[in-house]
Amino acid sequence: MWQRCTAILTAFLLTCLGAAVPAAAxxxxxxxxxxxxxxxxxGFNVPGGYRITLWRALAGAGHxxxxxxxxxxxxxxxxxHDHEGHSGWRIDQIDAIVTGVxxxxxxxxxLLHIGTNDIVQDHDLRGAPxxxxxxxxxxxxxxxxxxxxxxxxxxxxDPVLEARAAAYNATIPEMVRGKGSRVHFVDMHAALxxxxxxxxxxxxxxGYDRMAARWASALAAVPGAAGDDGAPATLPTGTRSLRVTTPGFTDRxxxxxxxxxxxxxVDAGSPALLKSDATWRIVPGLAGGCHSLESRNYPGYYLRHQNSRVRISADDGTALMRADATWCARSAPTGVRLSAWNFPGSYLxxxxxxxxxxxPGGSAPHDTAASLVPxxxxxxDAPWAP
Known part of the structure; x- marks a missing residue:
């Protein structure tokens, strides 16, 4: 079994080390x-590896x-698709590039998972820790x-390789404990x-999905490690206007x-209709919590999502409409994010x-990661049409 695993890995290395990595980010x-x-x-065997499910898990948690x-x-x-995984590399090879990376x-x-090739290649295992x-x-x-x-x-x-892995893994928790509060041990061996x-x-x-779950749990246990996604926020009631905060578009x-x-x-010289269309009355959420945004010039019509497009619709009393028209605010560095009541982690x-x-992580054009955060x-802001 050991020889078969080594042959597989050797063939894989010959293939991957000659493969070009796209210059993209x-x-x-x-x-x-x-x-x-x-x-x-x-992500050998499954291109993307654990990163596929980890991305979705983090997005689903609102990160x-x-x-x-x-x-x-x-x-x-x-x-x-970005990562710093190098097929066939040992600890020393990662060490040689990590400062620049x-x-x-x-x-x-x-997220550091390294040492498998030291074990499989039998490369100075005594010195691996x-x-x-x-x-x-x-x-x-x-x-x-x-x-x-x-x-x-x-x-x-392979039992021989697994015995080496067990000896190597046994040294990691104590090493991590000596590195300070910003270094954390993740027992990935126990996850698979x-x-x-x-x-x-x-x-x-x-197996990659189980790795993703273990990484997600580790990140969740350290505040801020997967992002500071803001605390629940309360919006001011009454008439208000929502201004874009994306650099270069802050007049919209x-x-x-x-x-x-x-x-x-919108500016002081804009038509009265535009100013009115850009003004909303913030009221208690129609779904029973958070907030809803009622059109100032069309009372009884509320900002809602429908098939992902955002529009205004009359309150017809249905649970679906009221859920679609309810938004929950979370604090952000330059303002607030408005998450859908019935789709937590999806944002206006x-x-x-x-x-x-x-x-975040969706496949539609409006889900694209480019400029998503701003x-x-x-x-x-203050209302354009009080």
Whole structure:
């Protein structure tokens, strides 16, 4: 079994080390997380690996995440393909590049899973724990404000390799305890079994999903590690206007026109109709909590989402309409975000001068990660039409 695993890995390395990595990067202004490691971070067997489900888990929890790194792969429905996973690399090889990577990516959190190739290649196993400790020190020196999550390596099917993994993994918790409050141990070995492996070394899709769940739990246990998504906020009642906070568009306001939601430039010289369309009465939420935004010039009509498009509709008394027309505010650095009552983690967004309900990690054009964070933040200003 050991020889078969080594042959698989060797063939894989020959393939991957000659493969070109696309020179691409995706960013949305969210919390920068660096997936760092070897082929398991890259996603061998399942391009995107654990990052597919981790992104969705973080988005579902309302986090706005920006994966970073020089690597780029994964399925089309993964909104952010960036990572720093290098197939076949050992601890020393990651150590050789990590300072530059951290300088270029400036992550808030680092997810480190490394050591499998030291074990499979039988590369100075006695010294592997010291190399990992030195790597963590280098990460801390280059990114002192980042939280670093150090994982034990996943199980290996071959008993000889698994015995090596067990010895290596046993050293990690104590090492982590000596690195300070910003370094955290993640027991990834316990999250999987050998049934979760595709080839005795790399996880299958179910295994990667279990890795994602373990990473998500670790991030959730450290405040801010997956992003400061703001606290629940109370909006001021009465008539108000919602101003865009995206740089370069801060003279635009949310308005309705022909029943659909848009943004438009408004100033003191704007027509009275535009000023009125851009004014809302903030009232208690029709669904029974949070807030609803009633049109000033069409009383009884409320800002709602419907098939993701945002519009105004009359309150017809139905539970669906009232849920669609209820918004929950969360604080943001430049204002507030308005999350749908019935779709937590989906936000009122402007894009192309239109208002949509955007879901971080979604596949629709209005869900695109580009500019998502500033586009879902609003300033609640004085009304244009009191």
């Amino acid at each position: 995706e960013g949305n202004g969210g919390t920068r997380i660096l997936p760092l490691g070897d082929s398991i971070t890259d 706005l995440t920006d994966f970073v790194g020089s690597g780029f792969n994964g399925p089309a429905d993964l909104p952010d 951290l300088r270029d990516t400036a992550p808030r959190s680092v 010291a190399r990992l400790s030195a790597l963590v020190d280098r990460i801390r020196a280059a990114a002192p404000n980042a939280d670093v999550f150090v994982a034990s390596v996943v199980p290996l099917s 079994t050998t049934a979760d492996l595709a080839d005795g070394v790399h996880p299958n899709r179910g 306001y949310a308005r309705h026109q022909n029943s659909l939601g848009h943004t438009e430039h 967004r402007h894009i192309g001068s239109e208002l949509w309900l955007a879901t 586009d879902i933040t609003w300033s609640v």
